[in-house]
Amino acid sequence: MKDARMNARSSHALATGLAISVLLLAGCKETAHEAPASTTKAAAAVAWPATDARWHWLTFHTVTEGRPIPSLPVAGRVVPLETQTWSVQAPVPGRVETVAARVGQIVHRGERLVQIRSSVMAELRRDRILAQQTLTLREKTASNARTLSQAHAIAEKDLLSAMQDAREAAVNLATLTQKLSALNIEMDSDSTYWLRAPHDGVIVKADVTPGVEARPDAASLLQMAALDKLVVWAQVLEADLDGIGAGDTARILSPGRGDREVLARVESISRAVDPELHTVAVRLHTLGAAAWLRPNGYVQVVFGRPNVKALVLPTESVVTDDLESVVFIKQPDGRLVRRPVVVGLQGDGRSEIVRGLHPGDVVVAKGAILLLNEVGQ
Numbered sequence: 091m092k093d094a095r096m097n098a099r100s101s102h103a104l105a106t107g108l109a110i111s112v113l114l115l116a117g118c119k120e121t122a123h124e125a126p127a128s129t130t131k132a133a134a135a136v137a138w139p140a141t142d143a144r145w146h147w148l149t150f151h152t153v154t155e156g157r158p159i160p161s162l163p164v165a166g167r168v169v170p171l172e173t174q175t176w177s178v179q180a181p182v183p184g185r186v187e188t189v190a191a192r193v194g195q196i197v198h199r200g201e202r203l204v205q206i207r208s209s210v211m212a213e214l215r216r217d218r219i220l221a222q223q224t225l226t227l228r229e230k231t232a233s234n235a236r237t238l239s240q241a242h243a244i245a246e247k248d249l250l251s252a253m254q255d256a257r258e259a260a261v262n263l264a265t266l267t268q269k270l271s272a273l274n275i276e277m278d279s280d281s282t283y284w285l286r287a288p289h290d291g292v293i294v295k296a297d298v299t300p301g302v303e304a305r306p307d308a309a310s311l312l313q314m315a316a317l318d319k320l321v322v323w324a325q326v327l328e329a330d331l332d333g334i335g336a337g338d339t340a341r342i343l344s345p346g347r348g349d350r351e352v353l354a355r356v357e358s359i360s361r362a363v364d365p366e367l368h369t370v371a372v373r374l375h376t377l378g379a380a381a382w383l384r385p386n387g388y389v390q391v392v393f394g395r396p397n398v399k400a401l402v403l404p405t406e407s408v409v410t411d412d413l414e415s416v417v418f419i420k421q422p423d424g425r426l427v428r429r430p431v432v433v434g435l436q437g438d439g440r441s442e443i444v445r446g447l448h449p450g451d452v453v454v455a456k457g458a459i460l461l462l463n464e465v466g467q
Contacts, residue, residue, distance in 0.1 A: 154401075175314070342383070406439075
C-alpha cells in the first residue's frame with residue numbers, strides 16, 4: 091500500500107514537470123513569433139526585403155564635403171575708424187560758455203562748436219597787442235637811428251643795436267601770432283574764443299555742458315568722426331572661432347531689419363578671452379558706406395566661414411533617439427544601420443555633422459523617423 095502511494099506521487103511530479111516544460115516552450119515560441127524578422131535590435135539595423143513597399147517611403151543622400159552653414163549671428167558694436175576720428179579739446183584753460191554742437195550732428199570744417207571764456211586768452215591777446223606796439227616803436231627807433239647814422243650823428247654800434255631790437259620785436263610778434271593761429275580757435279572777444287571743427291564729420295561724443303571747466307590736459311570736450319569707413323567689434327564665443335580668419339568676409343545686419351546689410355572684412359582676432367563675457371573680440375572694417383550704420387550702435391555679424399569644408403545633410407536626416415542624434419546608413423547589403431552623430435550648426439533646413447560620418451556614406455534623407463520606430467520595436 092505504501093509503495094502504491096509513492097508511485098502515485100512520482101507520477102504526479104513527473105506530470106507537473108512536463109506541463110511546466112510545455113508552457114515554457116510555448117512562451118518562447120510566442121516571443122519568437124512576436125519579434126519582427128526584419129529588425130535586429132542588438133545591431134540597431136533594419137533589413138527589408140527588396141520588394142517591401144516601404145522602400146518607396148525613403149529617399150537617400152550621399153555625404154560630400156561642401157559649403158558650410160553660416161555661423162549664427164553674434165552681437166557687434168559700431169565704432170569710428172581711429173584714423174578718421176578727431177578730438178576737440180580746449181587749448182587754453184577756461185570755462186564753457188556755449189555748446190553749439192550735439193551728438194549726431196553733421197558739421198563742416200571750421201564750424202563753431204564750443205565757446206569758452208578764458209582769462210588766459212585775454213592775457214594772450216594783450217601780449218600780442220603789446221608785441222605789436224613794441225614792434226612799431228622799435229621799427230620807428232631803428233628808422234631814426236638809420237637817419238642819424240647817415241648824418242654821422244650816432245655811432246654805428248648804436249644803429250646795429252636799434253636794428254637788433256626791431257628784429258627781436260618782430261620775432262616775438264610772429265611767435266605770438268603763430269601760437270594763436272596754432273590753437274585753431276576763433277577769437278570772439280578779449281576773453282572768449284570758439285573751438286572749431288577740424289574736419290568734416292559727425293559729432294559722436296559730447297562730454298560738455300555750459301559752465302564746466304575746460305583744460306588742455308583734461309578729456310576731450312567733443313569727438314567727431316567721418317562715417318564713410320567704420321569698425322565693427324564682434325564678440326564671438328571661443329568655440330565658434332573655427333573657420334574664422336583674417337581677410338574673411340562677413341555680413342553686417344541691422345537687428346530686426348533683414349533688408350539692411352553691408353559687407354565687412356575681418357581685420358584681426360584677439361589672442362585673449364574677455365574674462366567677463368568669455369568671448370573673443372573680432373575686429374572688422376566695413377567695405378561700404380550705409381546710412382543706417384551709426385557709431386555706438388549695435389549690429390548682428392554673420393561670418394561666412396569660407397575656409398571650412400563641412401559635411402552637411404538635410405535636417406530631416408537626423409533624428410533623436412534617447413537624447414542622441416542618429417542617422418541611418420545604407421550598407422552595400424541593403425541593411426539600414428543606425429549610427430550616432432554629433433551635430434554642429436543648423437539652418438535653412440540643413441545640419442552640419444561634426445563627427446560620425448564620412449564622405450561617401452549614403453544616409454536616409456527622408457523617412458529616418460520610420461526606421462527609428464522600427465529599431466525601437
